[in-house]
Amino acid sequence: MTWSIVARDPDTGHLAIAVASRFFAVGSAVPYMRGGVGAVATQAFVSPLYGVDGLVMLGEGRAPDEIINALTARDxxxxxxxMHLIDANGRNAAFTGAKCIDWAGHLIDDQVSVAGNMLAGPQVLEETLATYKSLLKAPFAERLLAAMEAGEAAGGDKRGKQSAALVIYRDQDYAWLNIRADDHTDPLQELWRLYQVAQERYLHVAETMPTRANPHGLIDRREIDKKIASLEAERIASGRKSASFATPWIPT
Structure with a gap:
């Protein structure tokens, strides 16, 4: 029902999963992640335990191949x-059960894997991976979205489109970016819009949030407010419309 990409950015160590499907709210079912630990995508006839327990095992330092063997042997x-997964060092592995609905399979490369089932054909994964690898200089989020878009253009889920998600973790236990289109006629395009909205304010605020190393975060919000106001003024001056559907804010 799904195809996804699980990746580690070799330059930053950031982890990500991008996923799309002709299934409602795929972003609530497939991605499991923890910054500095690893990422697991569980799909087809989903087992949430693959994600939950897979992350625990990654946190224990177990190898991805070993984790797959342990989870599938008891099931x-x-x-x-x-499922496919990656650890904080970039070691990865994938598993496709023999009874997954055709076309189903996976591809593994350096610090990235793609996997899918109920696809139009192997070209979906081939184009997803090739596009990701061709954009290694692009921002991580854009690389992932473009890769999924290429997979969609190659046929995607053979039943059609409904939902998609992009989740990126840095080195914390919470996501840096987590955007979803749960029920949409063109969910990947909706993710692009949400990513644009996130760049207007959200991602700048995300840089101020407390971390394990700095549990205070940015205390004086005037600095970030000034930056956001400057970006907003620049956008208005250039004639660009906001990507957001939010109603105007009228200060009282």
Missing amino acids: DGAEQRQ
């Missing part, structure tokens, strides 16, 4: 499932 339904 009588494993042949209907699919």
Whole structure:
């Protein structure tokens, strides 16, 4: 029902999962992640335990191949499932059960893997991976979205489109970016719009949030307010409309 990309940015160590499907709210079912630990995508006949327990095992330092073997060995339904994962060092592995609905399969490369089932054909994964690898100088989020878009153009989920998600973790236990289109006629395009909206304010605020190393975060918000106001003024002056659907804010 799904195809996804699980990746580690070699320059930053950031982890990400991008996923799309002809299934409602795929972003609530497939991605599991923890900054500095790893990322797991569980799909096909989804087992949330693959994600939950897979992250625990990654946190224990177990190798991705070992984790797949442990999770599938205890599961009588494993042949209907699919998963791929990566650890904080870039080691990765993937599994596609023999009973996953055609076309189903996976590809593994350096610090990135793609996997899918119920796809139009192997070209979906091939184009997703090729596009990701061709954009290594682009921002991580844009690389992932463009890769998924290429997979969609190659046929995507053979049943059609409904939902998509992009989740990126840096080195914290919370996401730096987590955007979803749960029920949409063109969910990947909706993710592009949401990513544009995030750049207007959200991602700048995200830089101020407390971290384990700095539990205070940015205390004086005037600095970030000034930056956001400057970007907003620049956008208005250039004649660009906001990507957001938000109603205007009228200060009282």
